[in-house]
Amino acid sequence: MKTIILTLCQWLGLFSLAKILTxxxxxxxxxxxxxxxxxxxxxxxxxxxxxxxxxxxxxxxxxxxxxxxxxxxxxxxxxxxxxxxxxxxxxxxxxxxxxxxxxxxxxxxxxxxxxxxxxxxxxxxRPVFKLAVYYLFWKYKGPLTLSDSSCLKPYTTLQQLGINELLKLAAELGSAFEQPILQELADCFDEDLTNWQYTCKLMxxxxxxxxxxxxxxxxxxxxxxxxxxxxxxxxxxxxxxxxxxxxxxxxxxxxxxxxxxxxxxxxxxxxxxxxxxxxxxxxxxxxxxxxxxxxxxxxxxxxxxxxxxxxxxxxxxxxxxxxxxxxxxxxxxxxx
Ligand SMILES: [Zn+2]
CATH class of the missing domain: 3.20.20.370 (Glycoside hydrolase/deacetylase)
Structure with a gap:
């Protein structure tokens, strides 16, 4: 609908008129x-x-x-x-x-x-943490399943974390945990973080x-x-x-x-x-x-x-x- 209205405006010369007026x-x-x-x-x-x-x-x-x-x-x-x-x-x-x-x-x-x-x-x-977390959850539709060696294990009783639970926990733990958490998330979803460095993805x-x-x-x-x-x-x-x-x-x-x-x-x-x-x-x-x-x-x-x-x-x-x-x-x- 928007395309039809805009095409009509353009056809009627309103685009050209607006460009002159502004x-x-x-x-x-x-x-x-x-x-x-x-x-x-x-x-x-x-x-x-x-x-x-x-x-x-x-x-x-x-x-x-x-x-x-x-x-x-x-x-x-x-x-x-x-x-x-x-x-x-x-x-x-x-x-x-x-x-x-x-x-x-x-x-x-x-x-x-x-x-x-x-x-x-x-x-x-390093990749921009919050955006990278949103991206990985968007791409793989989550959740993060914690491995036995997960750096998050001492801080939660949950076995799986959704995006909101993960971001809340990450905020509590501070920026030193961001890269290890991102690495765990990438490992869980089989995404190659090293390749992000080469391709400049989210960097x-x-x-x-x-x-x-x-x-x-x-x-x-x-x-x-x-x-x-x-x-x-x-x-x-x-x-x-x-x-x-x-x-x-x-x-x-x-x-x-x-x-x-x-x-x-x-x-x-x-x-x-x-x-x-x-x-x-x-x-x-x-x-x-x-x-x-x-x-x-x-x-x-x-x-x-x-x-x-x-x-x-x-x-x-x-x-x-x-x-x-x-x-x-x-x-x-x-x-x-
Ligand atoms: Zn900005």
Whole structure:
């Protein structure tokens, strides 16, 4: 149904009209990781096939958008007017497979891009625990049967653990247990974890790769050290950013000044922390185009996913969806 309505809108010229009406409203595209195997089926919002990403970049070029850096976006914001068809490409987290799954397409079109890097899993090179547990339970439909030599045996009377029981126990035992638990889970399901290291599956970039990608022109910016922010107090939030900034500066030689809220969520009082640290911009996961009134520390983005069609992607990028959402909320407010 959605496809029929969007095709009709496109046919009626509404896509072209929306693109003209929103030409001076920057688009900030949001990506995450690249699927090594079947992760795009597990979580299409986090993992995209490299072929999908390449196709999207070709469309951005074909439709005449002008990708710029976050520094340039900030400059345009302070100049009082955004450039025509300005677009920013952002990549969250630091998944290792972006090196071969995204960089070639970015280079092909000579597009600048920003990686919001969470530095904990760069420094600690192992699969991202919670996501890896969810992935393995999704793939093999659980539960985990504990062997006699299981490291969990002394801490539970259960013989089998479902995902919630396992994650609860893992949280109680602390991060030192994460890798042994993951190994047990992989052994139980006959999944080869060693191969994950080679293929970069559910792994973050190594420190050396971050340095190499920065040298190739990828801007490395802030996403907290441990992907934690929303529930922290001011001192903890500041520490997360300082730790993050410190590792990034060691790896790139640059002071990162652009921020992305982990999971996109933010509270108004967090802006003080970002202001105090003199950060220039911050992005959220609120869906929409930037406008002249957007606060530079709460910029909306357009979330691209592996399971949306090129037509839906175009509907978001041309601005027709943002205009429809804004129109709907305008009428809702009018009725209140
Ligand atoms: Zn993130």
């Amino acid at each position: 030409a001076r409203r920057p688009r900030i595209l949001c990506y995450h990781g690249i699927a090594v195997e079947d992760e795009h089926l597990f979580s299409p919002g986090v993992f995209m096939q490299s072929s999908t990403f390449a196709r999207r970049m070709a469309l951005v070029a074909k439709w005449g958008y002008k990708p710029v850096s976050l520094d340039e976006l900030y400059r345009q914001h302070h100049a009082g007017q955004y450039g025509k068809d300005t677009l920013v490409i952002t990549i969250d987290d630091g998944w290792a497979a972006i090196e071969y799954g995204m960089l070639p397409a970015l280079k092909k079109h000579n597009f600048p891009a920003t990686l919001y890097l969470c530095t904990y899993f760069v420094v600690n090179q 973050f970039l190594s420190p050396e790769k971050v340095t190499a990608l920065a040298k190739q022109g990828l801007a490395i910016e802030l996403h907290t050290h441990r992907h934690k922010f929303l529930k922290l107090d001011s001192a903890e939030m500041t520490k997360e950013i300082i730790d993050n900034q410190h590792v990034i500066s060691q790896l790139t030689g640059k002071i990162a000044q652009h921020f992305c809220y982990p999971s996109g969520n933010h509270r108004p009082e967090q802006l003080h922390v970002l202001n105090n640290m003199e950060l220039k911009t911050a992005t959220t996961t609120e869906n929409g185009l930037v406008n002249a009134r957007s606060h530079p520390l709460t910029l909306p983005r357009l979330m691209d996913r592996d399971n949306i069609s090129d037509l839906e992607f175009e509907a978001e990028l041309c601005g027709v969806m943002t205009l429809l959402r804004e129109l709907t909320s305008f009428f809702k407010r009018g009725r209140q």
